[in-house]
Amino acid sequence: YLQEPGRRLSLANQSFSRIGDGGNELLRLSHGRIDRIEIGPGVEVAPEVLRHALTTGTALDFADGHGQTLGSLSPPTGTQSALHLAQAEAALDPDRRMALARRIVDARIAKQVARLRVLNRKRKDSEVIAAIANLVRSRRKTTKQFDDIASLLGHEGAATRIYWRALARLCDAHKGRFTRQRPAREPLNAAINYLTALLERDVRAAVLRAGLHPGFGVLHTASDRGEACVWDLMEGFRAVLSEGLAVSLFNRGRLKSEMFDPTDGGIRIQAEGRRALILGYEAALARPAKSGHTGKRHSQRRRILEEARALARYLRTPDSHPFRPDIQDF
DSSP states (O other): OBOSTTOEEEEETTEEEEEOTTSOEEEEEOGGGOSEEEEOTTOEEOHHHHHHHHHHTOEEEEEOTTSOEEEEEOOOSTTOHHHHHHHHHHHHOHHHHHHHHHHHHHHHHHHHHHHHHHHTTTTOOHHHHHHHHHHHHHHHHHTSOOSSHHHHHHHHHHHHHHHHHHHHHTOTTOOSOOOOOSSOSSHHHHHHHHHHHHHHHHHHHHHHHTTOOTTOOSSSOOOTTOOHHHHHHHGGGHIIIIIHHHHHHHHTTSSOGGGEEEETTEEEEOHHHHHHHHHHHHHHHHOEEEOTTTSSEEEHHHHHHHHHHHHHHHHHOTTTSOOOOOOOOO
16 A cells, blocks of 8 residues: 555556655555555556556556546457456346345345344444344345346345444444445444445455456446446445444554544545554455355455355356355454
């Protein structure tokens, strides 16, 4: 992550090199040790870095001061045409699309339940316990037949509203009712938005590494300037790596309300706050847990990649490799 204005990303002996304000080298890493590079505002990137990133398949993501994606540099996606065609066929087949979409929603609600249980383990808030019971009932309904994707999305939306209310009750830094906002006007929303943008870029990198087309989804509809496959695969990781993580960072004092400044019509995260979010996110990504796809203990970052690869295997050979999202939480 290059977030400090005035820093420069250069190339030294075929390795990526981070240069400080005074021209001194702060860090040097070969491409094999990097999943992707994130460039914040005010950071200079040498032209040779762009070519080296494309040559080595290293994703470069450019973000604004709010953490939102400005654009990405990645290798061409046209080498997996058969897989992309299989994605499109699954999205256009009503039965297969609904079956996959239901599994994605099921994983989303399961992770919401698991995260609320973890955050409420010591508090034992009665309203949160009631919300968990409601979400468990919502999850059971997910397996029933829905008429169309819109009705399934409506079901997910109703469950998520229950989840948001319970999640906000568990955040020490948030008072009163909670409504999701974009752009954010208060700290909890701003933190969730920032972490969600980080997660989206990591999921996108995994989708591309698995050979999938980022624009063809099943729960989310393919659209111009949208990446439906990325949004589909994000669903199972939001509660752990974005929403629940934001609450945990506030409750542990890693993130504080004074790290956010109000602006006209919104809120700005100070550099100290962005640093706390990135460090907390990377720590959560590195935490190992047993993968439902391989049976081995992997970091969350590796589990994101395994999820994308599992979807790709299903699309190539649906009869022998059914896709079931990894819903284990910790």
